[in-house]
Amino acid sequence: MKKTLLILVVLLFQYSFSKPITETQKLAATCKVWGFLKYYHPNVANGNFNWDDELFKVLPKVEEAKTDIEFSNVIEKWINSLGKVKAYKTEISNEEIDYFDKNFDLSWTQNTELFSKSLCQKLKFIEQNKIQGKQYYVEKGTEFVNEVEYEVFNDKDKNFRLLALFRFWNYVEYFFPYKYQMDQNWDLTLIEFLPRTINPVSEGDYYLALKEFSAKLNDTHALFGANKLFNAIGWNYIPFDVKFIDNKAVVTGFKNESLSKINDIKVGDVITKIKEKTIADLIKENQKYVEGSNSAAILNNMEWTIFTGNSTEIEFIRNGKIETKTINLYGYKDLKINYENNSEKYKFLENNIGYANLAVLTPDDVPAMMEQFKNSTAIIFDIRNYPQGTNFAIAEYLNPEPRDFVKSIDPDITSPGRYIWRKEDTPCGKINPDYYKGNVILLVNEKSISHSEFTAMTLKVAPKATVIGSQTAGADGRSYRFEIIKGLWTSFTTYGVFYPNKKETQRIGVVPDIEVKPTILGIQQGRDEVLERAVLFAKNGK
Template identity: 65%
Template sequence: MKKTTLLFLLLLTQITFGYNKITKTQKLATTCKVWGFLKYYHPNVADGSKNWDEQLFTILPEVEKAQTKEEFSLVLEKWIASQGEVKAYEATKPDSKVEYFIKNLDLKWLDDSKVFSKTLSKKLKFIEENRFQGKQHNVQYGAHDASLLEFINEVKYPNFKWSDENLRLLTLFRYWNYVEYFFPYKYQMDQKWDIILNEMLPRFIASESEIDFHLAIKELSAKLNDTHTSFGTNKMFDRFGDKWMPINIKIIDEKVIVTGFQNDSLAKIDDYKIGDVITKIDGKTISQLIKENKKYGEGSNKSAVLDKLYWLFVMGKSNVGEIEFNRDGTKSIKTIKRYPYQDLKIQFKEKEKWNVLTDNIGYVNMGDLTEADVPLMMEQLKNTKAIIFDIRNYPQGTNYAIAEYLNPEPKEFVKFIEPDLSFAGRYIWRNGIETCGKINPDYYKGKVVLLVNEKSISHSEYTAMTLQVAPNATIIGSQTAGADGANTRFEIIKGLQTSFTCYGVFYPNKKETQRIGIVPNIEVKQTIKGIQEGRDEILDEAIRFINK
């Protein structure tokens, strides 16, 4: 053989080998996807007859050994074959009466030629086409609330050790696949979910400490862009502290504004005043703190993220801290005290459930009103020229009862999607459109005004949707939290609690509420000046609107 030919063959071998070489992140990301896919699709896995965690732990060393795409595909092929035969069946035709929602369903990765051989892709597609049709072993509708999803029959690992890489990967793999198949708003996230998997894998592989591992989960959950999402453990206190300032705050223009006190006596010790503008905490500006920790903010939109980061500013590790603040145009620096939560002895001020304001305007505090209160409330407010329903809080399930007084007839106001457990990742539009109200010729004829802001979340937003279909209804305020629908709470592994929205809520025309929230007809935002002057600018605008 000529020397030039030999060199060419050696070069070709190197190029081919290099092209087919597969990285650790590629292998683990793909294993995560295949493991989750088989968990919910393979007939001999989805029925619960396998210890699926142990199967993962068994295959991971083989995945680690694989150096090329071909070797990796062969490992997965053998693994899938070991689960037993998948029998072909004649797929039932889609029910013409059922309307499917498929924006979340994305199985194009089954044909990824960068990591799969053609043979492996063909086997995976066959499993999809002949997927499990029985009762899922690891996911079901709630036993007590049929609208809630529950992730069940998962080993909790009571002796869970964060230092075990296999268990860290299991945590990630479980959570990633919960979201992949059962989070209705995956298609609305800022980043694609598979890109997030590749981005976060190194964080889980190389966690340097338990708090580093927990922060990785916190960052992962924030990427859902869902205000319902939450993750927190006691280890978070090691990072952010467990001592509290005795104040309530609002973030405006990257400044922390004191809006109230959790305990008047404790707040008086450090001479806090409503309207104080805090610009630095322990030497860091508010914008610095936001920039460093925004990745941990679990929210559907910017205002919701900032609202959920409140703990970042009122908590600290030490009993004392230093703040820089502006009061009456003067900048000052002072030392302040922080307290263990139980020592705050938070004072909840009593509020009237409803009353009549000047100019014969009714006002209802929806956070305290109960369903039993509704008949008396409406009787006492029936002759007012307008009723303001303040939904900048969390209502007590009064929306349907109130709607019967506000509408002359039933009104359509919401449409839902719910997961199709026979085809993980696909959703079904719930039959019909939900209505509220009843035939009522003696319905309330005055103006109806709804007040909302970033504190309006979930049932608050659902309440706003219910009441906004009333004749002459107007929404005033600012962007809501953008997380409507039921919030399912679950434990990924022992001690790691989290949550996210589990079914979708839309307007009757199928317009989304997630991330967008309930859009005000008249936008009004609270300002620093308004807080300092003791004014409720959203309520003030409502009164102006009613009287003009």
Template identity: 50%
Template sequence: MKKILLIIILIIAQSIHSQTNFSETQKLAATCKVWGFLKYYHPKVAHGDFNWDKQLLEMLPKIYQAKTKDEFSLVLENWIDSLGEVPAATPIALTKDVQYFDKNFDLSWIKNKKLFSENLAVKLKFIEQNRFQGDQYYITTFNAGNVLLQNENYSNFQPNSKESRLQVLFMYWNLMEYFFPYKYLMDKNWNTTLEEMVPIFINAENEDDFYTAMKKLTVRLNDSHAIFYKYPIKEDEQKKNINYFPAKCKIIDDKIIVTKILSDSLAKADDIKVGDVITKINDKTIKEIISENKEIVNGSNEAFYLKNLEMPILSGYSDNVKLEFLEDGQYKSKMINWYQVHDAHRNEYRHAEIKEKFKILNNNIGYVDMGLLKIKNVPSMIEKLKLTKAIIFDLRNYPNGTYKEISNFLNSKPKEFVVYTKPDLTYPGRYKWSQPSITGLENNDNYKGKIVVLVNEETLSQAEWTAMCFKTADNTTIIGSQTAGADGNVSDFDLIKAFYTRFTGIGVYYPDKHETQRVGIIPDIAVKTTIKGIQEGKDEILDRALEFIEAQK
């Protein structure tokens, strides 16, 4: 009898434990998912029949009060019931001639028995099966198929309000959950990110904490497009001006190398020269700085992360900075001035940087700076370079939409070069494969020489896409280092007037459906810039291209 009684007590204890064994964070994360799901799936919510942000703010106190799974689930069930009946629709048939991409699609959380009752799970599944099929109220697509937010209003956003901060977190997390094409490629699972971010947003003590939290959230996308700008909103911030190091730099082997002087006069004042090696900033090693900024500086890969890190660590509101230099095997520290880059300094830099859009190098080799070439310049470029034995297209920059005209010149016939995934607004979270895009045309008079494309971490987005396009030509070789790994039209928003952010909006793949996101454009011949090369004034990637053209290997 005692044994039976003990078993009964244990069963009751386990039952009580199971009813309370979920944290406030898990509860809010689950609420976020349900709120976002209803926003895009519930026929009346997705149609815009409710002020959905207001509904969330009204529901949060009830969510806080729920102490057990059953209480929590009942709050959500009552909320769903209050939205009105969801009519059972004729089974929604998927289009037969459409190929779906489902690596992002995951509604398995609906069946989470630790958080949701069986009755709630059934209600959510029913809504999925009878989801909204009209024009979404809060989201639409434009241009190439990437999403555009609409009918969102955050004009009353208050960063000092916990509920306001959660509202922003919920909105952003669900936007990425359903409409970021590369969610499946993130370093950390997006569900895990939500649970980790909830307490960070809740505990933000001031505006700066909130903006830091948002920056950390956007960095979790692992997307080189996912920039985050904070607008000055405080009077004291508006009066501040950021000061800069008077040179461009590059991080190589845990060191910062000066690559270009932005103002001869300013650099001369502190004896800054191309090739200088910086090993510490304010007594921190560059390796330490690289490590500690991982959460707040974005990048699809390490190469672009390091590029993105270069400016913020050599700028700030102070007037000077302590730098340690490595010179002739000796470490030397000195105070260096930071400057506001005035127009006089910019003009000085621009004058020194005047370049030709295209030219013929030694040995009848053409060179095109794709960052300078405009569509109107393409006919002249073709006329001048069409009889060269090779053309080097330098894509270590951002091009100006010249791919079509150049591709028609390079290719002898039309070829597939890219395929996309685009969001399906009738089934949020699912994506459709597009038909392959074609480049080039029938052209017996196409360019017959060697084609070389130069790339590095500066090769971002349209530049990567252009490299894919040029690769289809009969005799193309890509030379350089890993590109930025963010290839696809951008979706951006600044609904909350205190900041602006964006993300890659469509998936971009090779015709065989291999990824470019995070990976970047893989060079046929890998060449990395070295400290020694910079100090010797060499362009090692260009030099390797010239060597390849002459040696044909």
């Protein structure tokens, strides 16, 4: 009798202090606990459970919980069902490890405003006694493996929509090295997008929400895609290339010249409106859908969001005259884009200035090129493209000795969310008393991304190096592309790249010493103003 009375008193005490909990609060916390257990609980992180099914089993119970205490009880019983976690003594290592902890924060497990004291203690115990063996769901180097594969993603099923969001959020939470640099806190992003996952306005809005979710990473390597996303935004493309300058879309070249001629599009045409909306307004409306580390990268990736449909009406300026017309858009296959680059690999410009196009130059070409340029006054390396892995080969000719140019971090798979500074990154250059002593000029812009930026970092440590151009894409390191769930694919950066002094490159990119951006007039005149400025610098050193 006394025992029953005591239990009743305890329960009454608990529930007198319980607080209502919203659906978004419950699901956000469930997402975080589910991901934490996936990578930390010894009996889960080793693959003992079908972890998707476990989520599907607990979600109805989470939905029934009305207060924070009821919710904590549901989660605690769930954890208890996973089996006992054994305590272990951490072995003291003599190895010094330089941790990068700007992303690492499990303090949410101790949120007593949401979790009961006993649940907080249980989560802390799991953290302290995490899996010691091989991770089942992630491999070193960040490869997501052993996920349940489904024949089809049922986007009509709320549980499947939640699964996709929970997977996506936790992949980023534990394995995106630049999470700390996002404009918006990643927890807030989860809370923001849960309602659009639970009750999407429409099928199209659901997929657009996932695109916005991806854009929140502020990573130019990030790219979310799904067939139904393209059903919502359109499958067709303009047959020409544009660059956004001064809130206008300027035609810079052609994806398909014959189709562009059919639509009477010329290089230098300045498009000011699409379907009676200004380019400025369209950029403002659509930038939330575009992945990019900085504004330059976002503008570079903006084209597909504002030129949509089978055809579209444009207002444009040609020869000072404002005109309007309707242009056609085409399926990707119909564009028949020829990606072959027949540009010269290297050549002399005026005044004994060497020029190398790193988009087509290969490592095998480097010795002959440097022999030809050895007595030049300067060499211009054009990196406004994606190079062919020539950075280390070129650097051997530009430096008198090996030089550090990068510092990297890798994920600590034993403690997901934490990163470790590499003990050693491969330096560039070699002992070379006969190194090239002329000016080294590097051309970069928003199309310089990833290996392009890594190449610029490599060559930038040469004794007389100068960077000319504009802000790069700000996404260095490995880009990992994978399926979140059947039919939903994405990518993001999975290891971190910094300068040797540990200064960030992500979002910032390679900063030019001399900033030069193309102008509308320069494009209309067929000029390469960045290259012109480089030639001027090669001539007079300023």
